[in-house]
Amino acid sequence: MARHPLARLETVALVAIGGFAGANLRFLVAGFLPETVTVLVVNVVGSFLLGFLVYEARYTGIVDPTARVVFTTGVLSSLTTYSTFALQAALAARPLGVAAVVTGNYGLGFAGVLVGRTVAAAVRNRRARA
Template identity: 35%
Template sequence: MNTLTIIAVASGGAIGATLRLLLNGLINRHFIHPLPLGTLGVNLLGSLIIGILFAYFHLNTSLSPHLKTFMVTGILGALTTYSTFAIESFFLLEAGHYTHAFINMALNVFGTIFMAGIGYLLVLQLAK
């Protein structure tokens, strides 16, 4: 691993973490609900964006690997919040909110896969 890769991940991570803080707060402030919608929102958005980026990378093979690392590992790695999703789901289960916990888990797991696929297929379709 070289210095440029480390700089790409670190700088992208700073951007992604800041975006996560802002988006999570914005969503939770405007959508009060027992489900952690801020976490769900950033996970869905991040999954959509990674689908879009990977389709773009597929169509543009000459892009710099450092740019790809900056965007995916850096920005999206810090933006999405799988560890937060995991602990929030655990706390819902621990509190006996089984229905909310399972809805939260299903929406995060299946929703993020769906959004990644939508992003990927959308870009490929638009590129035709």
């Protein structure tokens, strides 16, 4: 059954609202932490949440597909920031600084996805036992 065109428009509006929320959340975090730490924190937390949502969809499908799009495309894409991370790496004065920024964001971001997958698997296992 085809979805009504207004349903797609509703999803677009919800993604926009999610983007607004994610960008403002990043701005809020930036008010409490230094810029480099802010970028690392939002990228790692965003990677964890994205990993959870992607694997949750694969394992259980509890989260509504529209809500998943709102969170992944709206909130998390505005919360995380690859462009600022890339700029920080390019502007780092010393090679050790570049290595720290790159390793921190990629390494901890990847770890965040793996932890998100583990949490999604735990949810699946708990549901299977229930």
